[in-house]
Amino acid sequence: MSQGDVLAITEQSDNVFRKVTYEALSEGRRIADSMGCGLTAVVLGAGENVAKELGQYGADRILVADNHVLNEYMADAHTNVVADIVSREKPATIIVGASTQGKDMSARLAARINAPLAIDCVDVRIDNGDLLVTRPMYGGKILADIVFDGKPQILAIRPNSMSIAEHAAAGAIEILDVDVGETNLKFIEKKLDTGKIELTEADVVVAGGRGMGGSDFSVIEELADLLGGALGASRSAVDEDWRPLADQVGQTGKVVSPNLYIACGISGAIQHLAGMSSSKVVVAVNKDPEASIFSKADYGIVGDLFEVVPLITEEIRKLVK
Secondary structure, X not given: OOOOOEEEEOOEEOOEEOHHHHHHHHHHHHHHHHHOOOEEEXXXXXXXXXXXXXXXXOXXXXXXXXXXXXXXXXXXXXXXXXXXXXXXXXXXXXXXXXXXXXXXXXXXXXXXXXXXXXXXXXXXXXXXXXXXXXXXXXXXXXXXXXXOOXXXXXXXXXXXXXXXXXXXXXXXXXXXXXXXOOOOOOOOOOOOOOOOOOHHHOOEEEEEXXXXXXXXXXXXXHHHHHOOOEEEEOHHHHHOOOOOHHHEEOOOOEOOOOOEEEEEOOOOOHHHXXXXXXXXXXXXXXXXXXXXXXXXXXXXXXXOHHHHHHHHHHHXXXXXX
């Protein structure tokens, strides 16, 4: 890797790369092409076999930090290893997905190497040879254009905000003998809710709020399943213990950017809007015609969700038969 290249930090779970990894690689390739430099991908943990596919998305080189300690995300160990790789490779730009893990590690890395960082980027472009990113600020009320002061520049892209494009490259794999350094954390166990689509990476999200009236979300869950989407909830629904915290969309929950967001019985508090404002298309169903959610909706239906949603589900079922 020559000085000034792009370094993409990948993210995987049980030897399967997350969707945001391909988005980061694709965007990293576009940046590298615009800057006239190369793209190097970093795989943390065992994964030489799965790493091979990264060449399909533009990686000229693939550095595999093959150490069992890195198989599960450990903040201090991952930061130590990535910081060492950055010190050796000296990239101009580091790109990572703004997942929970990506946000945590990029912030730690920026502090460690004293580098500028922009999180939750929804657009990236080159302006007069400088990298310019756009990110929401003040709870999504504005979109700010950010330029970096210093190198390397670190950007964490919001999941579902960048397009994935295959771009065949050399994909030369190099196995690194890494030292995880001194760590104060120890992995004990992991429990997965299998079969569920990751909320932040779903193309379709159907969310329910206080208007659901209770913990029975089956009416919108059926619609979400039919659309191959994920189920979300507003903070009020989570506070009522109707849904787990993992389903919460909003400023204090998860930020989502699906192609389609269907809000059912959600009033549209600013904290919730901050978590879904970058959705491509928003459909709102609410009995209150004055609900704030309608101001952000592309399509709005004023009515009882328990009457409206089953009708939508029925019509969609006819189309998918």
